[in-house]
Amino acid sequence: MLGERIVFNGLNSEKMFSSETVPLPELAPGEILVKVRLASICMSDVHTTTGQRVEPTPSVLGHEAVVEVIAHRRPESDLMKGDRLTFSIADSCTKCEFCLKGLSQKCTKLFKYGHAKLSDGSGFNGCYASHIIIRSGTHVVKIPNIISDRCAAPINCSLATVMCAMEFVPKIKNGRAFVQGDGMLGLYTSVVLHELGYETVYCSGNHIQRSQFITRFGAVPLYNDRRINYEILIEETNKIDVVVEVCGVSNVVNDGIKLLKPGGLYLFLGMVHPHSDLHITGEQIIRKCLMIKGIHNYAPRHLDQAVDFLVKTIDKYPYEEVVGPTYDLSDLQNAIKIATEKTYARVLVKPNMK
Amino acid sequence: MIVSRILIRSFKQKYSHICRTLCSAQKSNATTHTEKTYPISGTRTVFNGINSQTMFAPQTALIPELTPGEILVKVRLASICMSDVHTIRGQRIEPTPSVLGHEAIVEVVTHRRPESDLAVGDRLTFSIADSCGQCEFCLTGLNQKCIKLFKYGHAKLSDGSGYNGCYATHIILRRGTHVVKIPEIISDRCAAPINCSLATAMCAMEYVPKAKNGRAFVQGDGMLGLYTCAALREHGFERVYCSGTRLQRSKFIEHFGGIPLYNDEILEEETNKIDVVVEVCGVSNVVNDGLRLLKPGGVYLFVGMVHPHSQLNITGEQIIRKCLTIKGIHNYAPRHLDQAVQFLEKTFKKYPYEELIGPTYDLSDLSQAMQISIEKRYGRVLVKPNVLTS
Numbered sequence: 169m170l171g172e173r174i175v176f177n178g179l180n181s182e183k184m185f186s187s188e189t190v191p192l193p194e195l196a197p198g199e200i201l202v203k204v205r206l207a208s209i210c211m212s213d214v215h216t217t218t219g220q221r222v223e224p225t226p227s228v229l230g231h232e233a234v235v236e237v238i239a240h241r242r243p244e245s246d247l248m249k250g251d252r253l254t255f256s257i258a259d260s261c262t263k264c265e266f267c268l269k270g271l272s273q274k275c276t277k278l279f280k281y282g283h284a285k286l287s288d289g290s291g292f293n294g295c296y297a298s299h300i301i302i303r304s305g306t307h308v309v310k311i312p313n314i315i316s317d318r319c320a321a322p323i324n325c326s327l328a329t330v331m332c333a334m335e336f337v338p339k340i341k342n343g344r345a346f347v348q349g350d351g352m353l354g355l356y357t358s359v360v361l362h363e364l365g366y367e368t369v370y371c372s373g374n375h376i377q378r379s380q381f382i383t384r385f386g387a388v389p390l391y392n393d394r395r396i397n398y399e400i401l402i403e404e405t406n407k408i409d410v411v412v413e414v415c416g417v418s419n420v421v422n423d424g425i426k427l428l429k430p431g432g433l434y435l436f437l438g439m440v441h442p443h444s445d446l447h448i449t450g451e452q453i454i455r456k457c458l459m460i461k462g463i464h465n466y467a468p469r470h471l472d473q474a475v476d477f478l479v480k481t482i483d484k485y486p487y488e489e490v491v492g493p494t495y496d497l498s499d500l501q502n503a504i505k506i507a508t509e510k511t512y513a514r515v516l517v518k519p520n521m522k
Numbered sequence: 523m524i525v526s527r528i529l530i531r532s533f534k535q536k537y538s539h540i541c542r543t544l545c546s547a548q549k550s551n552a553t554t555h556t557e558k559t560y561p562i563s564g565t566r567t568v569f570n571g572i573n574s575q576t577m578f579a580p581q582t583a584l585i586p587e588l589t590p591g592e593i594l595v596k597v598r599l600a601s602i603c604m605s606d607v608h609t610i611r612g613q614r615i616e617p618t619p620s621v622l623g624h625e626a627i628v629e630v631v632t633h634r635r636p637e638s639d640l641a642v643g644d645r646l647t648f649s650i651a652d653s654c655g656q657c658e659f660c661l662t663g664l665n666q667k668c669i670k671l672f673k674y675g676h677a678k679l680s681d682g683s684g685y686n687g688c689y690a691t692h693i694i695l696r697r698g699t700h701v702v703k704i705p706e707i708i709s710d711r712c713a714a715p716i717n718c719s720l721a722t723a724m725c726a727m728e729y730v731p732k733a734k735n736g737r738a739f740v741q742g743d744g745m746l747g748l749y750t751c752a753a754l755r756e757h758g759f760e761r762v763y764c765s766g767t768r769l770q771r772s773k774f775i776e777h778f779g780g781i782p783l784y785n786d787e788i789l790e791e792e793t794n795k796i797d798v799v800v801e802v803c804g805v806s807n808v809v810n811d812g813l814r815l816l817k818p819g820g821v822y823l824f825v826g827m828v829h830p831h832s833q834l835n836i837t838g839e840q841i842i843r844k845c846l847t848i849k850g851i852h853n854y855a856p857r858h859l860d861q862a863v864q865f866l867e868k869t870f871k872k873y874p875y876e877e878l879i880g881p882t883y884d885l886s887d888l889s890q891a892m893q894i895s896i897e898k899r900y901g902r903v904l905v906k907p908n909v910l911t912s
Contacts, residue, residue: 449830450824
């Protein structure tokens, strides 16, 4: 059986992406051969193709997808051919100190789909491909029928990461939150905080077309209209219980710190790149007894929670509508370009559409 | 009785010794704890600001009657916290005029807390923060951020009686101030720094996870640093490194359970291996080193940088990629004062607390005492008022 994958050769190579068709290897114990039903383009991949992030090359990018079981070697599981699955970005050992204390994403033997060299294992390591070989240390979760492919694709990076962040958010009576960023992470964060019982959730961003979605995801949209933002900032100074940075831009952090009330919590999710200098003082953090928590990826339990959350709320929020058009795998470069424009929260990629 | 008390109170200070004699000669029928020999006046050292002609000026003032919930205490021994040193050097701004000093062991003279078990003569430590007990911060255990916060040693002279700081003969403890009795085993010298330094360390410890074979790094070897070393060791941490610039005090680090690091020892081999880093030196340029040392999922406690010259030179990426927690610790809540006294009592013979404390100066020598503090030769420099009234 053959599989196709789009190899990323690096920014400075003649052909940034090139297609490759190779035989699929036999499975080792614990592995699962899946076909990619639908992949979505995470902003971190956009950053890789614009040079803001460096990934090993050559490699197969793409780490968000809903997949389907073709064959597997997990006899102890209840997996069946045809099952739709989401899977953990991180393949982890379960035995090191990090796995044992629930921080599997920092496993000493960590492997990440979409972030691994082509020469690592079978090379079917990323979602911009027809197939993926899921390794023995990778947690998988079945996708219930009620969740469409379009809604399922972003679960295993964006939504699961938000679930990880939520683990640190206290349930607060009449809680007030401020979400900095209106991408997929921002929309998911808004809706989860809303479901958690937060009374007022602000969501700020740069994409005015998202404002109607923000409202429908339970938050109050704030746009790059300086005057309105300024008024809200003044009014809510020292009153916000939780601020969540999900825009990847470090200059929002000073505002976030001003908004937080004493004892408040700041979650950092987006700034996973070196151009994230913070211009804050230790005094600001100390005087307000603030907590800052860095969230990077997630652990297996958060994937379970993500699927549960989506099942519970699929009819309540317009998840389907925030996801954009689907491109054929061979049009990956074009799809990434559309993703860069940020018109849609997610752009999708499907192998063998033609 | 009432008439004579009014008469007595109408005398000014120059007759005070006559009044005192009259007062103590009186045998009051209503011998409740509030009516024993009440001191008419006390002395406090007023801070006038660094640019004034006399930065510190002694002032003798009447001690008013107590209102419900208040405690009149005399200061047995006060200690000079580094933050007061920063105030007189202009690195911190406090309201002026004011009475500085917020660390002291005190003794009950009289009180109006009938529901308590306080007795005249009790040695007490007391919370720096006077809090309301009812606002959202008090109710969530963050009393130090009470919306009606009052802080001893940080209040204007005109606030209340003005007996608001420890560089004085007396303090009037307000009704929202938590107090804890000092067990006999703890000497005055060791008790004085409890209510800022040690209690703050206890608050910080609340955020330290129990880590099997845990490793910690304490950045700073002043009073906070040494208390933190001991507390981490008692918490079960296997290895506690302690860095600092006070070379002459580094021997104490070992006595307090720490592994001293000298000068610019980089500790390369512990990169990504430290569970908890605690900044207690007030200097922001140590933070990058702390971030490097922390293992994924680690905790960084910021305690010392309570001043504006604490610019951090770090990225969001550093915090995110290692899934770090940074927690700011400012002052503490009432429970931490209890924990501080319990901790000191439990470990009093185990660690050389007495040796950390330096010389005692008379209250009238406060400026000199501050000078010695600046030199950072001792964990603490003490100040003792000459108590003129009993």
